[in-house]
Amino acid sequence: MTNPGANDPLHGITLKHIVTELEAFYGWEGLAKQIDINCFKKDPSINSSLKFLRRTPWARDKVEALYLKTELKKRRNKG
Structure with missing residues (x-):
């Protein structure tokens, strides 16, 4: 029996975790520069x-x- 998420690097990681980590690393302004979408540019949360x-x-x-x-x-x- 195989694990269905074994080949998915995002398996078990929530979208909330992803957005929170990216915002902590880049900040909203940096995130908007990386990905040009309004949810990161205009009143982001x-x-x-x-x-x-x-x-x-x-x-x-x-x-x-x-x-x-x-x-x-x-x-x-890190390494």
Whole structure:
């Protein structure tokens, strides 16, 4: 029996965790520079961003890709 999430690097990581980590790392302004979407530029908050990202698959894909890239960068700098 195989684990269905074994090949998914985001398995078990919530969107809220992803957005919170990215905001802590980049700040809202830096995050808006990385991904040009209004939920990061105009009156940003975790909750408003989550609401938008849950309804907008292309934006969520970009956020998840940035999270993976950022985590990889953090790990490289750590070790």
